[in-house]
Amino acid sequence: MDQKPYLVLIDADTRRRAQISHALGTGIHVEPFESIGELGNTFHPDAIALVNDAEDLVGSLLRELADAGEWLPVIAYSENPTTERIAETILAGAMDYMTWPFDATRLGERLSLVAKRAAGIGAVRRREVSARKRVHKLTRREREVLSGVASGLSNRLIGERLCISPRTVEIHRANMLNKMGAGHTSEAIRIAIDAELVD
Incomplete structure (x- = not known):
């Protein structure tokens, strides 16, 4: 990535949020949130969301973004996800899925990959989300x-x-x-x- 990545981290587990934020150090700007409600509706234009896939948190975020006419590239993660769960989450709109625990190097690689893919499809996805909101x-x-x-x-x-x-x-x-x-x-x-x- 050309510029410092901006990561929105959503995870109800305080300890895991701290572990991820600490592991990433100074190379990536991390904004940790306990819930979607805490996130609000203002996003950094180049943000990528890293979301713990518990209690349909990823699906809820994607639906709330769509309802607001917004789009944000999302990477989901959880411990021991099933193949079916990964497929469901990707089909719902997440751009990637990681298995926890992961290290900063692995996450950095995935963020770079998602940022490149998001740059290519971000404008199209935002236009699609906005159009669906208008048709709705x-x-x-x-x-x-x-x-x-x-x-x-x-x-x-x-x-x-x-x-x-x-x-x-x-x-x-x-x-x-x-x-x-x-x-x-x-x-x-x-x-x-x-x-x-x-x-």
């Missing part, structure tokens, strides 16, 4: 209209597909644009694509 504001019917619009269907064809009138489609379409903060249809389509609502 829509009603089911407005999402259906958005999907139709993004598929290139006219108001008449969307109406036929949804068994509603073209005028009703227009009303849903206007509401959809307003809720999403989209100035025009092409912007709404881009948001739908970013949210993976359409291919």
Whole structure:
């Protein structure tokens, strides 16, 4: 990494937090937190979260970040994780998984790897999270209209597909644009694509 890594450490175990913080010494800036609630919603732009995978802490963090329209690269860790648990956590959005105990050298290597991967996908992930948050504001019917619009269907064809009138489609379409903060249809389509609502 070109600059000093910035690590957000979330672990309810005081002793383990201290061990990890101490082991990393001065090479990595560590901000230790006992819980997600203590973390708040302000993140260093280059932060990587190292999170103890206990009581679905990793999943909770990923969901809270998504709800806030934020994204943060996450490395999960625990003692004796099962292969299934590692796979579930990675599929939920963590970028890496480590087995505790680990040493500072090993963690430093993983942080470098995750930072490089995050630099490549960070902007895409942030855009995706933001888009999903905007789409989440829509009603089911407005999402259906958005999907139709993004598929290139006219108001008449969307109406036929949804068994509603073209005028009703227009009303849903206007509401959809307003809720999403989209100035025009092409912007709404881009948001739908970013949210993976359409291919």
